Amino acid sequence: xxxxxxxxxxxxxxxxxxxxxxxxxxxxxxxxxxxxxxxxxxxxxxxxxxxxxxxxxxxxxxxxxxxxxxxxxxxxxxxxxxxxxxxxxxxxxxxxxxxxxxxxxxxxxxxxxxxxxxxxxxxxxxxxxxxxxxxxxxxxxxxxxxxxxxxxxxxxxxxxxxxxxxxxxxxxxxxxxxxxxxxxxxxxxxxxxxxxxxxxxxxxxxxxxxxxxxxxxxxxxxxxxxxxxxxxxxxxxxxxxxxxxxxxxxxxxxxxxxxxxxxxxxxxxxxxxxxxxxxxxxxxxxxxxxxxxxxxxxxxxxxxxxxxxxx
Amino acid sequence: xxxxxxxxxxxxxxxxxxxxxxxxxxxxxxxxxxxxxxxxxxxxxxxxxxxxxxxxxxxxxxxxxxxxxxxxxxxxxxxxxxxxxxxxxxxxxxxxxxxxxxxxxxxxxxxxxxxxxxxxxxxxxxxxxxxxxxxxxxxxxxxxxxxxxxxxxxxxxxxxxxxxxxxxxxxxxxxxxxxxxxxxxxxxxxxxxxxxxxxxxxxxxxxxxxxxxxxxxxxxxxxxxxxxxxxxxxxxxxxxxxxxxxxxxxxxxxxxxxxxxxxxxxxxxxxxxxxxxxx
Numbered sequence: 013x014x015x016x017x018x019x020x021x022x023x024x025x026x027x028x029x030x031x032x033x034x035x036x037x038x039x040x041x042x043x044x045x046x047x048x049x050x051x052x053x054x055x056x057x058x059x060x061x062x063x064x065x066x067x068x069x070x071x072x073x074x075x076x077x078x079x080x081x082x083x084x085x086x087x088x089x090x091x092x093x094x095x096x097x098x099x100x101x102x103x104x105x106x107x108x109x110x111x112x113x114x115x116x117x118x119x120x121x122x123x124x125x126x127x128x129x130x131x132x133x134x135x136x137x138x139x140x141x142x143x144x145x146x147x148x149x150x151x152x153x154x155x156x157x158x159x160x161x162x163x164x165x166x167x168x169x170x171x172x173x174x175x176x177x178x179x180x181x182x183x184x185x186x187x188x189x190x191x192x193x194x195x196x197x198x199x200x201x202x203x204x205x206x207x208x209x210x211x212x213x214x215x216x217x218x219x220x221x222x223x224x225x226x227x228x229x230x231x232x233x234x235x236x237x238x239x240x241x242x243x244x245x246x247x248x249x250x251x252x253x254x255x256x257x258x259x260x261x262x263x264x265x266x267x268x269x270x271x272x273x274x275x276x277x278x279x280x281x282x283x284x285x286x287x288x289x290x291x292x293x294x295x296x297x298x299x300x301x302x303x304x305x306x307x308x309x310x311x312x313x314x315x316x317x318x319x320x321x322x323x
Numbered sequence: 324x325x326x327x328x329x330x331x332x333x334x335x336x337x338x339x340x341x342x343x344x345x346x347x348x349x350x351x352x353x354x355x356x357x358x359x360x361x362x363x364x365x366x367x368x369x370x371x372x373x374x375x376x377x378x379x380x381x382x383x384x385x386x387x388x389x390x391x392x393x394x395x396x397x398x399x400x401x402x403x404x405x406x407x408x409x410x411x412x413x414x415x416x417x418x419x420x421x422x423x424x425x426x427x428x429x430x431x432x433x434x435x436x437x438x439x440x441x442x443x444x445x446x447x448x449x450x451x452x453x454x455x456x457x458x459x460x461x462x463x464x465x466x467x468x469x470x471x472x473x474x475x476x477x478x479x480x481x482x483x484x485x486x487x488x489x490x491x492x493x494x495x496x497x498x499x500x501x502x503x504x505x506x507x508x509x510x511x512x513x514x515x516x517x518x519x520x521x522x523x524x525x526x527x528x529x530x531x532x533x534x535x536x537x538x539x540x541x542x543x544x545x546x547x548x549x550x551x552x553x554x555x556x557x558x559x560x561x562x563x564x565x566x567x568x569x570x571x572x573x574x575x576x577x578x579x580x581x582x583x584x585x586x587x588x589x590x591x592x593x594x595x596x597x598x599x600x601x602x
């Protein structure tokens with residue numbers, strides 16, 4: 013009895029809702045407008061991500077049905093593979109090095125040109141320029157710069173520093189990663205600079221003026237007042253460089269495909285090599301899931317860190 | 324004295340900034356000049372002015388019979404344009420429904436889209452490949468376009484929705500009284516009012532599509548469908564020992580992006596950072 017009553021109430025509530033022409037129109041319009049975006053998004057984003065989780069538990073070459081269930085075996089194999097170890101290390105190296113070199117560089121430039129600086133637009137335009145180039149073009153340009161026969165070391169460096177004459181920036185396992193990292197700084201410091209400038213412009217000018225009147229010098233002002241206020245923007249910049257670093261593929265691929273001897277391997281180049289070139293789709297999907305889990309953890313950590321500060 | 328130190332301080336600042344600007348530009352300038360040199364000169368004099376000044380490398384790259392530069396340029400432009408158009412249409416539709424309509428489940432659907440911000444394309448790429456294969460979209464422009472549109476959608480919807488929300492409600496009421504249905508209201512009132520935000524999402528989509536390499540690398544196999552970044556890689560692979568020719572190709576491949584950047588520098592910087600700062 014009671015149950016029937018409540019379900020009756022529900023349907024009548026819905027009827028009531030539906031009979032209001034405004035609500036009716038809202039539902040019809042929402043359905044009409046949202047169907048297409050939802051289909052595209054579900055089919056090409058949501059579905060593949062779930063499929064990756066599913067494939068990762070199998071051994072599969074992409075043909076036929078998934079029958080060879082392996083459980084977590086793929087994950088164990090990946091996490092114990094020394095080459096994957098190098099790849100993941102390189103990804104984290106990008107994060108740490110960018111925190112140590114790239115973001116401070118961008119910050120110093122941003123602090124210099126953000127306010128009342130003649131020529132700020134000119135410098136901003138030039139520093140941002142590498143960011144709009146594709147990573148493939150950037151990487152190929154730098155392969156030329158690093159080329160031992162025609163690049164800078166042939167013409168310039170070997171005259172100044174003789175032992176560099178036969179040096180192979182991209183041709184040795186020890187230096188290939190550092191050489192590529194230089195290109196990453198070159199390509200992305202302008203982006204971080206622009207993000208930080210936007211953050212700086214959100215800090216009221218009066219604050220600086222008041223500090224100057226009180227006799228605070230520029231260093232102290234930047235260190236004790238501006239930097240703490242800029243913390244959320246710096247965190248955002250760091251967050252981008254982290255999430256970006258876990259995706260690194262194009263630039264590494266253009267500069268020698270992660271070789272020699274896997275010296276510049278990243279998680280995504282590793283995934284490409286195993287998933288596509290050897291057609292081990294289950295194994296490759298497991299790599300993808302590991303990348304996903306790392307990215308999610310970083311995002312959650314970022315949310316936590318920034319949320320705490322706001323309280 | 325104070326004035327004096329301030330002046331030297333400024334002088335140091337400008338010197339360092341100019342040095343850094345030169346460092347930023349020098350790889351591109353060397354590439355441009357290298358395209359006018361021959362290999363012998365490239366080996367002997369990297370920094371020197373091209374002498375003899377050769378136009379032949381550039382002409383070879385531009386020659387339709389000798390390189391597929393124009394074909395790749397066309398493919399990149401086509402894929403980019405369709406990606407941008409689909410992105411505008413889909414995100415406007417969704418952004419409108421999610422900001423101007425009140426219906427049960429609205430917040431759930433919005434959050435469902437937001438989850439996509441956490442999914443890096445690389446994670447989905449292997450199953451995507453299988454899926455596109457079964458949809459017969461491998462080696463097809465749309466095999467690149469659909470995933471690009473889909474992965475850009477969460478950010479675009481977020482940006483568009485927050486802008487649509489700010490459009491005054493009175494506008495809509497007067498439009499409804501005039502008998503304007505929501506789709507016409509969206510097309511003739513909301514979208515024209517939203518030019519800044521449409522510009523932002525277009526720029527994000529344009530740059531993303533223009534520069535993407537990983538996805539087209541997997542999906543497109545025949546050389547006649549190659550995009551510009553793929554063209555760069557295949558050309559550089561083909562002429563490993565003819566660097567001047569490769570440098571000419573690289574320079575020409577940079578030209579469209581650089582021109583676009585010079586023309587719309589302000590919009591581009593704002594657009595590309597808007598996505599980040601608003602997020």
